[in-house]
Amino acid sequence: MTQKVRVRFAPSPTGYPHVGNIRTAMFNWLLARHSGGKFVLRIEDTDVARKVEGAVKAIMDSLRWLGIDWDEGPDVGGDYGPYYQSERLELYKSAAEKLIAQGDAYYCYCSPERLAELRAEQVRRKQPPGYDRLCRNLSQEERVKKEAEGIKPVVRFKTPLEGQTAYKDVIWGQVVVENSTLDDFVLLKSDGFPTYHLANVVDDHAMKISHVIRAEEWISSTPRHLLLYKALGLEPPQFVHHAMILGPDRAKLSKRHGAVSILDYRDMGYLPQTMFNFLALIGWSLDDKTELMSRQELIDNFSLERIGKTGAIFNREKLDWMNGVYIRKxxxxxxxxxxxxxxxxxxxxxxxxxxxxxxxxxxxxxxxxxxxxxxxxxxxxxFFFVDQLEYAPGLLIGKNMDKAATAKALKAAQDKLKPLKPFDTDSLEAVLRPLAPELGLKTGQLFAALRVAVTGRTAAPPLFDTMAVLGKERCLKRIEAALAKL
RNA sequence: GGCGCAUUCGUCUAGGGGUUUAGGACACCUCCCUCUCAAGGAGGAGAUCACCGGUUCGAAUCCGGUAUGCGCUACCA
Known part of the structure; x- marks a missing residue:
């Protein structure tokens, strides 16, 4: 590793980041921190139509919540800014012009309607959908005519008709694609904004990105990017594609699957250290048994090689367990x-x-x-915070108990409690535990009735601790109320 | 339809020719602890390693095919 590590998280502000996006950010960040490299945040706001207000803030909040800090980005700046693609339009434009000038790209005047029709027809005839290259060889004359009609063209890449494009993915190994299966994709949209393909290539190079770590869904597009790097005469970075997080139906995780925004997990009461640990373990593992790892341990042990290539379902139950572990810590x-x-x-x-x-x-x-x-x-x-407990009176009468025995037990407890001087755990136990045999009851029977009287539930924290915290006054009031309910 | 990729307990995973009667974790079940619930401890059940062939003395591990699934196939990222 002679090259300095520079990685990036490049979300598009079209929605709130979900666990999959954040995990991608995490893998990038982990590599940067592990290797002493830089982690940059770049906002890919090239889709004006889908832009969502507040998304950038949500992205930053999500990252910050998990302690994923960026060395360069929209708010902190850096030597390779600006970090909003919408502020880098000139760069993409000149790259596109360069490609046109050297014959690797061309203006296309086809209307969206024609393209939609074309695609529909192709699908109907079970042919591979794709642009038919109608404008690829337009004459100067035809161009001038279209131009005169006021049509705003897009710029398309002149994909080689033959040959193949191959690259070695750090995780997937050799990937080879026939150029003939790639169509002439759009580089610059008619509104002057670049598509992802152009923008990410231009920026990754301009920002000296060493490793592109992104989700598996990009594998198929990588050959296009490679073709672009080549046409632009640029050295491509290393590509690292990791598997995706799947919904319970094994499909790519999406909004359909419910609460997947990372901030939703915060709101549901998960700790950031839990999410960090848990997300790292989806699609990455250290060995055959280590699961609980601190942020620092994750940084120390992280390696690209141990990222898996099979999609993983997000296991909520295990998340709950892990959060419990972290809460107890x-x-x-x-x-x-x-x-x-x-x-x-x-x-x-x-x-x-x-x-x-x-x-x-x-x-x-x-x-x-x-x-x-x-x-x-x-x-x-x-129940610690309410004035009136609400519960079914039947709860007071436990196993092998009846109304009379319960009432008797509660009264007896009342008598013992009234004069109790320090109302603490020990004295409560000292006085209540012997009471059961005195009443001819098992301790469980007495305690169960008291628990319901004092908490309104059959399951609660340890009785004496609970009563001590509630205090004498509240306990006596609640026992009185229980007696009244019976 | 085309292209690409994947497939180990329900789920997350380890393991990449013999050390494996395939290991761990969550969830589940039993028992212990115990005033309930948790937590903790000890056990248990759960995977013909997708299928079919091949290579090999030997395959979860290598090769081929099949099936299934997923991804991409946008003037979205």
């Missing part, structure tokens, strides 16, 4: 910080209580090892 302080935005959104559950920071800090440790997402924390802790 958090310190109490980190967990508190992480959870803030999520519980604050749920204010009506008990505004005053949620704003009582000490109380929240006492509650959180009780659910930290039980939550798999930050959003789940809201659900898991709700």
């Amino acid at each position: 958090l310190t109490a302080e980190e967990f508190f910080e992480a959870v803030q935005p999520y519980i604050m959104e749920d204010l009506d559950a008990g505004k005053a209580l949620i704003e009582d920071e000490e109380y929240v800090r006492a509650v959180l440790p009780l659910v930290q090892e039980r939550a798999r997402t930050l959003l789940e924390v809201v659900e898991l802790t709700r």
